[in-house]
Amino acid sequence: MQKKNRAMILGGIDAGKTTLTDALLGNDRKPSKVKTQSLNYVDWIVDTPGEYTENPLHYRSIMATSMEITHVLFVQDATNEKSIFAPGFSSGINKLSIGAVTKADHENADIDRAVWLLKKAMVSGPIVITSAYTGQGISSILDLVRLNSMREMKEYAEDTDAEHIIFHETVR
Numbered sequence: 001m002q003k004k005n006r007a008m009i010l011g012g013i014d015a016g017k018t019t020l021t022d023a024l025l026g027n028d029r030k031p032s033k034v035k036t037q038s039l040n041y042v043d044w045i046v047d048t049p050g051e052y053t054e055n056p057l058h059y060r061s062i063m064a065t066s067m068e069i070t071h072v073l074f075v076q077d078a079t080n081e082k083s084i085f086a087p088g089f090s091s092g093i094n095k096l097s098i099g100a101v102t103k104a105d106h107e108n109a110d111i112d113r114a115v116w117l118l119k120k121a122m123v124s125g126p127i128v129i130t131s132a133y134t135g136q137g138i139s140s141i142l143d144l145v146r147l148n149s150m151r152e153m154k155e156y157a158e159d160t161d162a163e164h165i166i167f168h169e170t171v172r
């Protein structure tokens with residue numbers, strides 16, 4: 001990964017942030033039973049506890065950390081019928097947004113619902129359907145984090161002939 005590009009991962013408790021972090025870094029470790037307790041800087045990724053996104057008390061930390069990163073990964077669990085992001089949440093962080101639907105392999109996954117929830121949370125950006133278990137979508141996220149503008153990410157999403165990546169833009 002290009003050294004200067006770093007991503008912060010935001011999403012609810014148990015959304016699959018830490019498992020996705022491991023998959024992105026190629027760490028083949030057993031799912032940890034230990035909850036992520038604080039900001040966790042691993043290589044070019046900042047993994048965050050679900051509480052950071054769920055509790056406004058932590059927004060200052062999120063904003064401070066956003067100074068150090070180029071991309072934000074908004075994670076939506078495909079098995080969760082709810083979003084923890086307020087509508088337009090991504091507009092509060094002036095960094096490149098990427099949406100990631102996690103657990104696409106799960107028998108209870110509802111991909112369309114998860115994409116729809118991310119579209120409400122994100123103003124614009126690519127949305128990637130992923131599974132840390134099957135590896136689906138992981139390389140697309142790695143590619144996107146190497147890109148340095150929304151325009152490049154849009155071109156990438158539109159040029160990629162894959163069903164697991166779409167580009168979302170809020171129509172004004």
Ligand SMILES: Nc1nc2c(ncn2[C@@H]2O[C@H](COP(=O)(O)OP(=O)(O)O)[C@@H](O)[C@H]2O)c(=O)[nH]1
Binds near residue numbers: 016019020102133
């Ligand atoms: N089926 C499936 N389960 C997953 C996947 N990613 C994470 N999980 C499970 O979801 C639970 C929460 O994952 P974790 O990464 O700790 O979530 P976090 O709280 O957002 O960091 C764990 O039991 C994982 O094994 C996935 O791609 N597929």
Ligand SMILES: [Mg+2]
Binds near residue numbers: 035047048
């Ligand atoms: Mg975690």
